Amino acid sequence: MIQYLPFEKPIEALDQRVAELSALPEGTEEARMLATRAERLLADTYARLSPWQRTLVARHPQRPRFEKLVAGLFTDFLPLAGDRVFSEDAAIIGGFARFEGRKVMVIGHVKGEDTPGRLRHNFGMARPEGYRKAIRLMELADRFGLPVVTLVDTPGAFPGVDAEARGQAEAIARSTEACLSLGVPLIAVIIGEGGSGGAVALAAANRVLMMEHAVYSVISPEGCASILWRSGAQAPDAAEAMKVTAADLLKLGVIHRIVYEPQGGAHRDPQEMAKRLTLALRAELDGLATMTPAELQREREEFFLSLG
Structure with a gap:
């Protein structure tokens, strides 16, 4: 329902x-x-839809998230755990998979499907160990020559004292650096919320795709409103000013492609959404397949440095 x-x-x-x-x-x-x-x-x-309404759609509790999209897009998904430094972070999950028979590495934020799941995955807000796990998996993909696909869906990295004590900023920076240094294709898909550096750490890619009603921003509309207007009630105005929508970001050159959603949002037809994402990923992977490692690195760096 x-x-x-x-x-x-x-x-x-x-x-x-x-x-x-x-x-x-x-x-x-x-x-x-x-x-x-x-x-x-x-x-x-x-x-x-206004930018704020699109934000609400991006946060919809029934929106297809990492688990459903992985099941619809990939086969033989084998998750790998741990950062080999501190612990396992359930806010970021990744592992080997096959996309239409092609071996890939899939990494993404996991918000959880219900209340226990959201608590277990910390609402998709990763700690340093989550980003260090992502780095480990990206390096593993690079070693075996596997394309990397990231599914980005986070309000931002976890801002807790424990995360900061373990080097949150450094982990995000190194994850972004790992994205930029890969010698294999990297495709990022913003599937829900793409919030702050916590999103960029998995999205410094050769191709950044964005689902039609997803949002991507340096801070949440509520956070922006609390800084500028001292009130979260101004969040709709902040969303308008921040240009958080896929259409705005495509015009600004922040993303490469919009993947249009079924009528009424992806939550109304997740299977159709998976089909549309499959077509988009196939096209992008095919287009990047002929590029050399040096070309892939240079293209990513040029695109990343051009932002802003």
């Missing part, structure tokens, strides 16, 4: 009425008419 966002209340009311009428023998025709009206309203609503 779909969970409706605050701006979807008119759509929810129509859908509920359609369900009620569909249960009545004499209400079939009216239900069909209302269903058509609801579909039009859904299309019209999502065609005019």
Whole structure:
């Protein structure tokens, strides 16, 4: 059952009425008419989403995240644990997999699907050991000549005292450096929230793809609003000013491609979303396959340095 966002209340009311009428023998025709009206309203609503509304869609609790997308895009996924320094961080998961028969390394943020899962994965906010694990896996992929695909979905790196004490900033910087130094193709996909350096640490890639209703920014709209206006209530204004949407970021040259979502967002049809991502990844991997390690490194560095 779909969970409706605050701006979807008119759509929810129509859908509920359609369900009620569909249960009545004499209400079939009216239900069909209302269903058509609801579909039009859904299309019209999502065609005019504000940056803040897109942020809410990116955070939708039913949005397909790392686990579902890995299951839909890859086969033979073999997760590898630990940073070989301190511990295992469940906020970042990665391992070997196959994409249409092609061996790859998949790494991504994991927010969790329910409350226990979100607590276990720390809402996708990685500590230093998470980024050091990502570095280990990227170096392993480089050694074996495997393309790397990262799925980015985090509000930001974990800001706790323990994380800072273990070198959070250094770990993020070294993860970004590891991305830039790879001699194999690296494709990053912003699938939900791409927040701050915690996202860039896995997204300094040859190709940065972004799902249509994902957001990518240096700080959350709430964080920006609390700094500029001293109030989180101004988050919608901050989202507008920060240019967090895929369309804005494509115009600014921060990303390379938008992967358009099914009508009403990826959470309404995860299988279709996986098909669209498959097509996009196939095209990008094929396009990068002929490049030499030096060309891949140079292209990434030039793109990264051009930002801002």
